[in-house]
Amino acid sequence: MFGNYITLPHLLIFIPLLTGLVTFFLKKETTARSWSLLSAIITLGVSVLSLVYANNRELSGTTFSYEWLKYIGSSFAVGLDGMGRLLTFLTAIAFPLIFVSTYKSSYKNSNAFYGLMLLSQAGLMGVFMSMDALLFYFFWELALIPVYFLCSRWGGERRIQATFKFFIYTFAGSLLMLLGIIYTYLHTAPTQFAEHSFSMSAFYSVVLNAHQQNWLFWLFFIAFAIKMPIFPFHTWQPDTYEQSPTAVTMVLSGIMVKMGLFAVLRWLLPVFPQAVLKFDNVVIGLSVIGIIYASLIAIKQDDLKRLAAYSSIAHIGLMCAAIFTTKSIGIEGVMIQMFNHGINIIGLWIVIELIERQTGVRKISQLSGVAHKAPVLTIMLVVIAFANIALPLTNAFVGEFMMFNGLFKFNIWYTAFAGISIILAAVYTLNMIKKVFYGDVNTVTTLMKEISWNEKLVLSVIVVAVFIVGVFPQPMLDLTKDTVTAIMIRFK
Amino acid sequence: MNAIIFTAAMGVLMMFGGVFFKSKSTPKYAAIAGLILTLIVNCLELRSGESLFDINVMNMLHFNSFNLTFLTIIFACTLLFFLLNGRDIEKVGSNVSEYFSLIFFVLCGVSIAATYNSLLTLFLGIEIMSIPLYILTGSDKRNLKSNEASLKYFLMGAFSTGIMLMGIAFIYAGNPTGSFYIDSIALGVGKMPVMIAVGLVFLLISMSFKVSAAPFHFWTPDVYDGAPTVFTSFMATIIKAAGFIAFIRLFDNAFGKAHEQWQTLLAIITAATLIIGNLTAVFQQSVKRMLAYSSIAQAGFMLLAIFSLNQFAKEGLVLYTAAYCLASIGLFAILIKMNDYTIDGFNGLAKQQPLLAITATVFLLSLTGIPLTAGFLGKFYMLIAALQDGHQKWLVVLAVLCAAISAYYYFRIIQAMFFKESTETVTQEWDITSGFKLLLIIVATSIIILGLYPSLITDWLHY
Numbered sequence: 001m002f003g004n005y006i007t008l009p010h011l012l013i014f015i016p017l018l019t020g021l022v023t024f025f026l027k028k029e030t031t032a033r034s035w036s037l038l039s040a041i042i043t044l045g046v047s048v049l050s051l052v053y054a055n056n057r058e059l060s061g062t063t064f065s066y067e068w069l070k071y072i073g074s075s076f077a078v079g080l081d082g083m084g085r086l087l088t089f090l091t092a093i094a095f096p097l098i099f100v101s102t103y104k105s106s107y108k109n110s111n112a113f114y115g116l117m118l119l120s121q122a123g124l125m126g127v128f129m130s131m132d133a134l135l136f137y138f139f140w141e142l143a144l145i146p147v148y149f150l151c152s153r154w155g156g157e158r159r160i161q162a163t164f165k166f167f168i169y170t171f172a173g174s175l176l177m178l179l180g181i182i183y184t185y186l187h188t189a190p191t192q193f194a195e196h197s198f199s200m201s202a203f204y205s206v207v208l209n210a211h212q213q214n215w216l217f218w219l220f221f222i223a224f225a226i227k228m229p230i231f232p233f234h235t236w237q238p239d240t241y242e243q244s245p246t247a248v249t250m251v252l253s254g255i256m257v258k259m260g261l262f263a264v265l266r267w268l269l270p271v272f273p274q275a276v277l278k279f280d281n282v283v284i285g286l287s288v289i290g291i292i293y294a295s296l297i298a299i300k301q302d303d304l305k306r307l308a309a310y311s312s313i314a315h316i317g318l319m320c321a322a323i324f325t326t327k328s329i330g331i332e333g334v335m336i337q338m339f340n341h342g343i344n345i346i347g348l349w350i351v352i353e354l355i356e357r358q359t360g361v362r363k364i365s366q367l368s369g370v371a372h373k374a375p376v377l378t379i380m381l382v383v384i385a386f387a388n389i390a391l392p393l394t395n396a397f398v399g400e401f402m403m404f405n406g407l408f409k410f411n412i413w414y415t416a417f418a419g420i421s422i423i424l425a426a427v428y429t430l431n432m433i434k435k436v437f438y439g440d441v442n443t444v445t446t447l448m449k450e451i452s453w454n455e456k457l458v459l460s461v462i463v464v465a466v467f468i469v470g471v472f473p474q475p476m477l478d479l480t481k482d483t484v485t486a487i488m489i490r491f492k
Numbered sequence: 493m494n495a496i497i498f499t500a501a502m503g504v505l506m507m508f509g510g511v512f513f514k515s516k517s518t519p520k521y522a523a524i525a526g527l528i529l530t531l532i533v534n535c536l537e538l539r540s541g542e543s544l545f546d547i548n549v550m551n552m553l554h555f556n557s558f559n560l561t562f563l564t565i566i567f568a569c570t571l572l573f574f575l576l577n578g579r580d581i582e583k584v585g586s587n588v589s590e591y592f593s594l595i596f597f598v599l600c601g602v603s604i605a606a607t608y609n610s611l612l613t614l615f616l617g618i619e620i621m622s623i624p625l626y627i628l629t630g631s632d633k634r635n636l637k638s639n640e641a642s643l644k645y646f647l648m649g650a651f652s653t654g655i656m657l658m659g660i661a662f663i664y665a666g667n668p669t670g671s672f673y674i675d676s677i678a679l680g681v682g683k684m685p686v687m688i689a690v691g692l693v694f695l696l697i698s699m700s701f702k703v704s705a706a707p708f709h710f711w712t713p714d715v716y717d718g719a720p721t722v723f724t725s726f727m728a729t730i731i732k733a734a735g736f737i738a739f740i741r742l743f744d745n746a747f748g749k750a751h752e753q754w755q756t757l758l759a760i761i762t763a764a765t766l767i768i769g770n771l772t773a774v775f776q777q778s779v780k781r782m783l784a785y786s787s788i789a790q791a792g793f794m795l796l797a798i799f800s801l802n803q804f805a806k807e808g809l810v811l812y813t814a815a816y817c818l819a820s821i822g823l824f825a826i827l828i829k830m831n832d833y834t835i836d837g838f839n840g841l842a843k844q845q846p847l848l849a850i851t852a853t854v855f856l857l858s859l860t861g862i863p864l865t866a867g868f869l870g871k872f873y874m875l876i877a878a879l880q881d882g883h884q885k886w887l888v889v890l891a892v893l894c895a896a897i898s899a900y901y902y903f904r905i906i907q908a909m910f911f912k913e914s915t916e917t918v919t920q921e922w923d924i925t926s927g928f929k930l931l932l933i934i935v936a937t938s939i940i941i942l943g944l945y946p947s948l949i950t951d952w953l954h955y
Contacts, residue, residue: 069946069947070947071947071950072804072876137863138863138864141862141863141864142863142864145857145862149910152907152910152911153910153911159911160907160911160912164900164903164907167899167903168896168899168900171896171899172893172896175892175893175895175896176889176892178872178875178892179875179879179888179889179892182872182875182876182879183879185876186876186879186880
């Protein structure tokens, strides 16, 4: 398209970036809202094109990259492989869903709100498509900063404290990663203009001894572990999810946590394979502890948002464990599950947002009998909840089955312990459904109404996605095959 | 050469001009015109390598692309400082023309300190730069704090000058060539003569004083706090940058070959500077004092360039100083407009003055080192330089952790501006012109542009 200068990856970054900047100047709330929705839909269109033309190398980028910091060997190299395509699609589909589902929410200074949302979308897209380590770091931070402002400005009562914790945690992690990037860079081979290179291929072929790999592994891993988050780097997460405006929580839990998992697959596994094999037990051990610990805490939660937050920690923990099994079936499962978890958790947040907007309450103990007042909402929620506990025929079943398969091949004991989480997930999810949706209508829920058409539309999209992937996951598995093969080569 | 002659001439002109200038704002316009001229002739010299003056300096001064690029940045930043704060300089007292004159003399000292090739010219440069500053610090004569700051600065300055002279004497006596020229002090890689070693340590101490590196930083917060805020802005940015260029040239040219012998000592100073600067800044309630400590913290990062002394270090230092000066000058310009210098004084600024709040955010993000800003690339180059050097990796990790701490105190101001409500009952009367706003936008934009294309500056070094 337009020669090699504008490929689909460029469009995926620049559409939200430029429209986001324009949004800051739109004074009227309705204009800002519809403008950002339009932008998100166009981005989704481009993303769909990238799936349709999956085999077209020219449209996928990386064939051409702008020289950016020529003398230090960094270029604006973006491209789409299978995993990138999947996650950019997740990002592209999530934003219209978020915008439509929160279309009725009114925000103070809505132009700034929507502007920042679109900027974070640009950052996320960049992270998933960067083929240059320095560029990756740039986008990693670009995604973080708008979210910091979004949470601090539009969040709940304790928002400043919570977001500050989140920001300092993530920033410290990122800086350690930057250190790792620089150290690895200094060991890459020279290029035409520079002594070293930040390009992904240069990183993949860097030669590091075991000692170097070991400590570089931790520099990178801590940054990613904070972002995911896995135990014991997770303490920022429940507070931030609880305090953020729901639209931002959706971005955080639906897409941003995938940055951590994605980065492990993109940078950690291929660049430091020896260290990965050395520390796999440590990481899987931490993940399994996190899975059980988070599930147990989730059972005790009375706040819907905190429940979803802890359930998310458990799911992410399982994905992290599956990655470090370095078994191809486990990693394939993680790829598909990254998408599924994004869709499911956004669905869950939408339901929570709808309940909170109508009743003003998020406490499980104060809600009861929503099903009598909003049957459609209930049906949708039940499907999403079943997906959350990975019932067969739902999307998450496919992913979890493959991940447990990988974990089983690695070590049966880990599988046994992690498997407990399936039971625990059923306990807290079904308990929540029982208490909130069934039973008698009480004073809080008596005024509840059925959801409107746009909310129905959004939830139907999610439910349809849950079933399609659950019944016919093959196209998605085919999509990520190239990435999995590329990663597995490093472990042969 | 152009820079030295023009700044000295402008200093003299402004001094006598004070007698003839009728209006209070004439000196400002004259100074701006003079500085633009100096900037132009300096750029011409950078591009062509030819000076307008044919003076035999007996190899006492060296002009190359590194020095001249650096001076260009200094002049550009000073120009910005004049444009942003010209009206505030007028408000300090009645001797406006003299203030500008003193600033030009400081710039003359900076030009010498950036281009010296002999220890004597270094001494001269540092002194020419410092003495006018002592006066400027005490220029708010009715304010006791300003007087105290001036005295403190003078005493500390004199003390460090004494140490420097002693160091120079030791170096002169100790080196086999008996030379003051920094490029002919023939230090080998082998064992260092005791005299030279003592001289080197003395010079290290005196330069650390000048750039306020710990543990020789203790004068900084009081002096910066006491001086009229416009001059604090000048001292914390341009003078600090000048100190660093003098520092790196001395240690690169004269002692570069014995790098490994003094590197550990410098690593300790750097670590102390980073820790003390960042940790103390966290506890400050006054933004002015916080910026004083943050300037110490930033100096810690800049010291990494001297610690590593490689190509990345030199390019990075130029980039870092540009980024740091731009952001700090901008931030100080905003601070001067505030009634209240405490962090609470910034509460709700985004509502009252959105433009000020947004530009201040860009400056703070740059000082923190967030990508897309020049400050990030400055820090990034420093880290590359230090890691490439390969020694003392713990220092690099420490620097990174300190950068994370710095986010805490810089972001407190952002929080105050955007997320807190103003507590003031009387609304502040803002003395802000549209020109001032435009300039702030220009500064913020250039920080972002430099963050995306640092080669706009670093390419000059390759002329």
